[in-house]
Every structure is written in C-alpha cells, then in structure tokens.
Amino acid sequence: MGFPQVRLRRLRRTETLRQMVRETRLEIANLIYPLFVTHGKEVRQAIEAMPGIFRFSVDKLPEEVEEVASLGIPAVLLFGLPEAKDEVGSGAYEPKGIVQQAVRAIKEARPELVVIVDVCLCEYTSHGHCGVVIDGEVDNDKTVELLAITALSLAEAGADIAAPSAMMDGMVAAIRAKLDENGYERIPIMSYAAKYASSFYGPFREAVECAPQFGDRRSYQMDPANVREALSEVEQDIQQGADIIMVKPALAYLDVISRVRDAFNHPLAAYNVSGEYSMVKAAAQNGWIEEKGVVLEILTAIKRAGADMIITYHAKEVARWLTLL
Ligand code: PBG
Secondary structure, eight states: OOTTTOOGGGGGSSHHHHHHTOOOOOOGGGEEEEEEEESSSSOEEEOTTSTTOEEEEGGGHHHHHHHHHHTTOOEEEEEEEOSOOBTTOGGGTOTTOHHHHHHHHHHHHOTTSEEEEEEOSTTTBTTOOSSOEETTEEOHHHHHHHHHHHHHHHHHHTOSEEEEOSOOTTHHHHHHHHHHHTTOTTOOBEEEEEEBOOGGGHHHHHHHTOOOSSSOSTTTSBOTTOSHHHHHHHHHHHHTTOSEEEEESOGGGHHHHHHHHHHOOSOEEEEEOHHHHHHHHHHHHTTSSOHHHHHHHHHHHHHHHTOSEEEETTHHHHHHHHHHO
C-alpha cells in the first residue's frame, strides 16, 4: 500500500500524537557535565571561548556541584589546571594534585554525584603532550605506567569512574590491573576509545592550557577519516576491560557512534566537545540561530545515533529546559 491510503503526516498532526511515536528521548539522566578545576582560592574565572563555562578553585566547587546535583544531572567529569607543569606530568598523580583535591571536596559536598575523572597527562606536562616525550616522541609504555598510577591516585581520592583519554595502546588493561591490585575492582573504566585528532578541541585547550608546544596529537589520536579503525579501538578497549566506551567528538562523528552502537553492547558515551559548544554559543550570541532548539536537536541527534550518555557543556541549561518542558 502507498499513497493515498498511506499518509505519514497523520501521526505528525498534533503534539500528543508526535510524543506517542517519538523514537528518541533526551533525558537529564543521560547528561554528564565537565568541570574545570584550577589552583588558587575564590576563583570563578570565565573561559572566553566557552561562554557560560568557568574555571573553579577547589573551595568554589561545592557551590557549583550543589547546583549541578539539584538540577538532577547524575555525573560530572573533572579536568585540572595544576599550579606547575613538568616533563612527566607529576601533577596528575600527586596525592594532593588539583583533581585529587577536587574529588575529595565534591564527594564531601555531594556524595551521590558520580565523579568521573579524566585520566591523561596533557594538562600536567610542560610540553602539553598526553604522555612522556622521549627523543621527540610520545612514549607509549612509559606513559601507560603513569596513567595507571594517575588512575589509582584518583581512585584513592574517591573518584567513582576513571576515564582514560590519552589514546595510548594498552592503557585500559594497565589501569584495570593497577586498580584491581589495590582493591579498587569496583571502579568502572570509561574509555575514550575512539578519540580523534580533532580541531574541535581548540577552546578546551585554551581552558586548560594544554595545547602541545611542538607537533600535534596525530601520532596517538585517530585520523578523522577513519571509522573501521574506531571499531578496532573499541574492540581493544573492551578486551582490556573497559566498562563504558566513548566516541569523541560527537557531532561530526555520528556515523562512528552509530557503527559502534551496532557492533558492541557496551554502554556508549559521546563527548559533545568544546568546539561544538562554542560554535553554537557564538552563533546564538549573534542572533543567527535559536539556541535552545539547536542544542536540543544536536543532543537528540547524538542520542539517536546511539549514545547512552552525553558529555556536554550544555548540561545545566539542558537540564533546566527539560525540567520546564
Ligand atoms: C585531554 C582531553 C582533551 C579533551 C578532553 N580530554 C583535549 C585533547 O585531547 O587535546 C577535549 C575536550 C573538549 O574539547 O571539550 N586529553
């Protein structure tokens, strides 16, 4: 049967009908809110390229997470700006490192809020690379050892989920082993499994001052042209013990999200990254797009493509809109 018996517009006629046949629903429970933690006291510093996003000192975090939790957002993802950086990123695995302090403060203020920690060295190395540089190259196996002790140190501080983002081979297995040896077998790993060498990270690198001082990240992050390789990355990470897998960025990689969703059963997160956020904010501030509509459409598309969880700087505003709907 076809037209005129079939009329697909019949079920689009009213909002009630549209709601009944809606295939994808964005929910507050799907959102993860990234937070930038900096050194100092009483700091709430705007990040210029990311309107509405701030760097907070540890003492200012309880107030911020109070708001996040009261909006019903289940989880935050932490990034740190240490006071000093060095060649081996020591700030990442110091017991009193900036994120370790932040985790303690957040768990004290809001124990039920899930605290996910980014496990990477780029915010802590003087050269801005995600690992240890030996003879001008990022050394995989040495970096993996440091990532494992970083994850352990963050688990000791009380982190709920470790999210390694350095794109080193074997990092998930090393972190799993280190956590298990030390009694943290209950801590899940959310692996940035398919993380691309993307120009969409620009505003984030300004936010945490982690742009590489020489070269780029293309020898460890993925080539944006590849999708089969993403499936191999995900497969490797699952074999190594990842509990949640991630595709990053999200918007220009909906096909990757969809392919990963079809090929694997693990919970899947997608990272709606800084550049995706900044583009929307800039256009909205110019009055060129209707912000709420565009943001909800983008996040719904990421979910429709197959993501279960969405890491997004829009999380707080989206939680407010979804509450008012
Ligand atoms: C660190 C890291 C980056 C992002 C998340 N973790 C930057 C990078 O790899 O250069 C980007 C997040 C964003 O753009 O919002 N490895």
